[in-house]
Amino acid sequence: MKLNKINSKSATSLILSAAIALILTGCGSTKTPEAIPSQSATPSASPSNPYGAAPIDPPALTDPLLTVSKGSTSSVLTMAQLIALGTSDISINEPFVKQRQTFTVIPLTTIFALASISGSDSVDTKALNDYVYTNTAAKFVEAKGYLAIKRNGLDIPFDQGGPIRIVFPDDSTWTKFLDPWNWSLSSISVK
Numbered sequence: 001m002k003l004n005k006i007n008s009k010s011a012t013s014l015i016l017s018a019a020i021a022l023i024l025t026g027c028g029s030t031k032t033p034e035a036i037p038s039q040s041a042t043p044s045a046s047p048s049n050p051y052g053a054a055p056i057d058p059p060a061l062t063d064p065l066l067t068v069s070k071g072s073t074s075s076v077l078t079m080a081q082l083i084a085l086g087t088s089d090i091s092i093n094e095p096f097v098k099q100r101q102t103f104t105v106i107p108l109t110t111i112f113a114l115a116s117i118s119g120s121d122s123v124d125t126k127a128l129n130d131y132v133y134t135n136t137a138a139k140f141v142e143a144k145g146y147l148a149i150k151r152n153g154l155d156i157p158f159d160q161g162g163p164i165r166i167v168f169p170d171d172s173t174w175t176k177f178l179d180p181w182n183w184s185l186s187s188i189s190v191k
């Protein structure tokens with residue numbers, strides 16, 4: 001069930017959210033060279049962009065990227081902390097650009113465990129553009145959901161659905177059900 005879809009096509013909204021997030025986290029012009037990830041990302045600014053946004057600098061390894069919460073339990077994770085959870089690489093058919101791509105992923109079960117999210121918990125996945133997709137933890141697990149943090153070995157640019165997004169493998173029950181494929185994810189929360 002989808003609760004809310006605000007300005008899904010609005011590049012402005014995503015850029016503003018990302019810019020605000022960057023300002024709030026104090027990076028940008030104050031970023032030190034050491035804080036910039038060594039890997040460069042895929043060049044952006046394709047004329048037809050299925051994720052509907054414009055180019056923006058990638059986050060540093062130490063920038064907060066994902067909030068995981070259930071009730072009063074809440075953690076905020078950086079890219080470095082996400083990588084430390086343990087990743088694997090999976091090849092999937094990406095349904096928006098319709099290409100086979102390799103994603104570096106963390107099982108959603110691992111993310112859910114950070115806040116003891118499971119079973120009938122109603123999980124809100126929210127993006128930087130305020131798009132929200134909600135379903136039970138059990139459904140996300142049944143669909144073998146993953147949090148993707150890299151694509152083809154590189155950081156995923158903001159305007160290409162990054163820096164982090166939810167993906168499903170080719171044998172998932174949700175391969176062709178696109179609502180849960182929440183890109184530019186900012187939080188996973190249970191009230």
Ligand SMILES: Nc1nc2c(c(=O)[nH]1)N[C@H]1C(S)=C(S)[C@@H](COP(=O)(O)O)O[C@H]1N2
Nearest residue numbers: 008009050127129131178179181182183184
């Ligand atoms: N972050 C984010 N993810 C999103 C969306 C969105 O607007 N923002 N739209 C979802 C929906 S409802 C569908 S059908 C697919 C395609 O969205 P679109 O048809 O709005 O491009 O992406 C999904 N993931």
Ligand SMILES: [Mo]
Nearest residue numbers: 002005178179
């Ligand atoms: Mo949709």
